[in-house]
Amino acid sequence: MKIKNQAMLITYSDSLGKNLKDLKKVLEGPLKDVVGGIHILPFFPSSGDRGFAPMDYTKVDPAFGDWSDIEALSKDYYLMFDFMINHISAKSPYFLDFLEKKDESAYADLFIRYKNFWPNGEPTQEDVDLIYKRKPRAPYRIATFADGSEEKVWCTFDEQQIDLDVTTETTRRFIQENLEQLAEHGASIIRLDAFAYANKKIGTNCFFVEPDIWEMLHFPRQLLAPKDVEILPEIHEHYTIQQKIAEQDYYVYDFALPMLVLHALYSGHVNRLVHWMEICPRKQFTTLDTHDGIGVVDVKDLLTDEETEETREALYAQGANVKKIYSTEAYNNLDIYQINCTYYSALGNNDQAYLLARVLQCFAPGIPQIYYVGLLAGENDIELLESSKEGRNINRHYYDLEEIEQEVQRPVVQSLFKLLKFRNTSPAFDGEFSVKMLDETSMEIFWNNQDAGVSARLTANLKEKSFEIVEIEEGKMTIIEL
Incomplete structure (x- = not known):
């Protein structure tokens, strides 16, 4: 639809x-x-x-x-x-397969491994400071593989949300x-x-x-x-x-x-x-x-x-x-x-x-x-x-x-x-939109659908929390009561 x-x-x-x-x-x-x-x-x-x-x-x-x-x-x-x-679950079959098979996993390329991404396997402090991050440190979690080895993978949000490498x-x-x-x-x-x-x-x-x-x-x-x-x-x-x-x-x-x-x-x-x-x-x-x-x-x-x-x-x-x-x-x-x-x-x-x-x-x-x-x-x-x-x-x-x-x-x-x-x-809402400030506390919004011959006008006073809605069809005005 x-x-x-x-x-x-x-x-x-x-x-x-x-x-x-x-x-x-x-x-x-x-x-x-x-x-x-x-x-x-x-x-x-x-x-x-x-x-x-x-x-x-x-x-x-x-x-x-x-x-x-x-x-x-x-x-x-x-x-x-x-x-x-941006990410997939740490309990997804893809990440679990990666932990099990490491480099042999068909899904190894789904994830961002620090050792491959950063020139020396780790970001510099300057790199970390630059990143728009959700944690007070570099965005990673430790992946522990079936063979006992460990490495860092990119993890922006929660430990359960492992970032995807969208370039592969x-x-x-x-x-x-x-x-x-x-x-x-x-x-x-x-x-x-x-x-x-x-x-x-x-x-x-x-x-x-x-x-x-x-x-x-x-x-x-x-x-x-x-x-x-x-x-x-x-x-x-x-x-x-x-x-x-x-x-x-x-x-x-x-x-x-x-x-x-x-x-x-x-x-x-x-x-x-x-x-x-x-x-x-x-x-x-x-x-x-x-x-x-x-x-x-x-x-x-x-x-x-x-x-x-x-x-x-x-x-x-x-x-x-x-x-x-x-x-x-x-x-x-x-x-x-x-x-x-x-x-x-x-x-x-x-x-x-x-x-x-x-x-x-x-x-x-x-x-x-x-x-x-x-x-x-x-x-x-x-x-x-x-x-x-x-x-x-x-x-x-x-x-x-x-x-x-x-x-x-x-x-x-x-x-x-x-x-x-x-x-x-x-x-009216399929028509043209216009808005204007009436005074410091009041505004008017107008929707005008010329093809259908219907328009709708909102007049609102934000200070008083008052408003009026009017629909106009072929010159006839109807106040919309809520």
């Missing part, structure tokens, strides 16, 4: 009910017509990081279901799957085979996780290494284009990177929007948000929340450093049940540039402020993605956070079917559903 200009749900296979069959029930019941697409977070057998250390892309984790469950969803929704282009024929074949079979199972778009880390080159920071990274982007596109499957590189960094990729006609993420909307709602000032909407890519997926924290690095130079700090401090002051420690090493947080909090709790569990945030997202350029906790206006799950000591679990509540039935009755959730149904069905 081709991508539709309709809201996309982001969810794990076992977050709305226990498995994929439960998820289908929820989508056909309480969530009927609310979303047009689903990003099903990694559903493969995995050895860590909630699915992001995949062992085998040819299988669905039996705890969630099987391929028939995925394919059943693909008949009614456009689907996004994940492909971890073995890895290219691995990427091709897996992407093609994911396309066969109903993917409309494949998200390339941790994409900017994939290329490593001595003398660089090993992050979004140009020009190599462009070839790395074109390779999967060429494979998937004949199958009508798109790709979406996942990168948290300076907004200009997303603009560069968008210029090549790829889909990108709008990871700047979450902090910019918070800044506008906390401060009451619309200037930064309006500026971003004027210059942001149009072919994009917008987010306010994902399975990770709220990104801070993405608004560098869109907010001043002072405004970013003020927004961060306001989140801790005005947010509900959120503390700075939840985004630190004490809660296993690798990324100092992300804040662990649900978006609803970031806005103090305030229904009106939260609804306005979602209205702004739905009117922004791009296709809105809404994380399952956000779809149910979920609060911070302190119980899960404390029991797991995993910071990101604050925003990873498990909903059972009964709880979902209760949550969807809340007025804020009902209003959000009305908003998403309007966003999914109004032809």
Whole structure:
């Protein structure tokens, strides 16, 4: 199925009910017509990081279901799957075979061995300092082979996530085979996780290494284009990177929007948000929340450093049940540039402020993605956070079917559903976009589809947290009540 200009749900296979069959029930019941697409977070057998250390892309984790469950969803929704282009599980058959057979393994070339990569088998301190890394040391783990020997292999993230050498024929074949079979199972778009880390080159920071990274982007596109499957590189960094990729006609993420909307709602000032909407890519997926924290690095130079700090401090002051420690090493947080909090709790569990945030997202350029906790206006799950000591679990509540039935009755959730149904069905959003600042605290967004004779206008006052949505069809104005 081709991508539709309709809201996309982001969810794990076992977050709305226990498995994929439960998820289908929820989508056909309480969530009927609310979303047009689903990003099903990694559903493969995995050895860590909630699915992001995949062992085998040819299988669905039996705890969630099987391929028939995925394919059943693909008949009614456009689907996004994940492909971890940077790494594979330490418990994958590929890495285990490498540990068993070492140089004789058919998969030896899948991995980056320090002894082959660095001129003297080790990076210099200067090399290490240069690398854009997620650890306070060189990115490696020790591989212990069956013969008792040991060597270092590149490992950017968790010990369970072994980096792939994307330059070798073995890895290219691995990427091709897996992407093609994911396309066969109903993917409309494949998200390339941790994409900017994939290329490593001595003398660089090993992050979004140009020009190599462009070839790395074109390779999967060429494979998937004949199958009508798109790709979406996942990168948290300076907004200009997303603009560069968008210029090549790829889909990108709008990871700047979450902090910019918070800044506008906390401060009451619309200037930064309006500026971003004027210059942001149009072919994009917008987010306010994902399975990770709220990104801070993405608004560098869109907010001043002072405004970013003020927004961060306001989140801790005005947010509900959120503390700075939840985004630190004490809660296993690798990324100092992300804040662990649900978006609803970031806005103090305030229904009106939260609804306005979602209205702004739905009117922004791009296709809105809404994380399952956000779809149910979920609060911070302190119980899960404390029991797991995993910071990101604050925003990873498990909903059972009964709880979902209760949550969807809340007025804020009902209003959000009305908003998403309007966003999914109004032809206005297939038209031309424009935005303007009315005064320091107010803005107007206008979508005009001349061909269909339909337009939609949002007028919002960020200080008062008030807004009005109007749809105009053949001169007749209708106020959209949420």
